[in-house]
Amino acid sequence: MEMSWREYQYYMYLVFTALFLILFLISFNDLVIHYSGISNLVSLTSLGNWLYWVIAISFSLTILFFYYLYRYTNDSKKFYNLINGSSKQTFVKNFKELEIISSRLGPSYVKELEKAKNKWNMR
16 A cells, blocks of 8 residues: 555644744744853854844744644544534535545545445445
8 A cells, every 4th residue: 555645744744843943943042032041052153144044934934834734633623523423414515625625635534535425325
């Protein structure tokens, strides 16, 4: 069975969010706060004026990956709420949206949708 990167996208988003947040905090400390406790451990001041680019890019990427993480979490929650609902009418009404969400979230969600489809006797 071939694994897709979509199976691990939650963990990737979580790791990248944490990585860029740490990079942002280190560069923010070097430019603004100048707290010696952090600067003694790690410092990016050797980058010179490039540190402004590092702080801007790390802030942007932190926000981007946090958005992806948030969207993934909300889509997953919505998917399971609709799949595990007790109403066939709600399931049928939201089926197109469920297909879109499952294709975006990965192959395991497509399989879950197929199981739910069989559960509600849909073709």
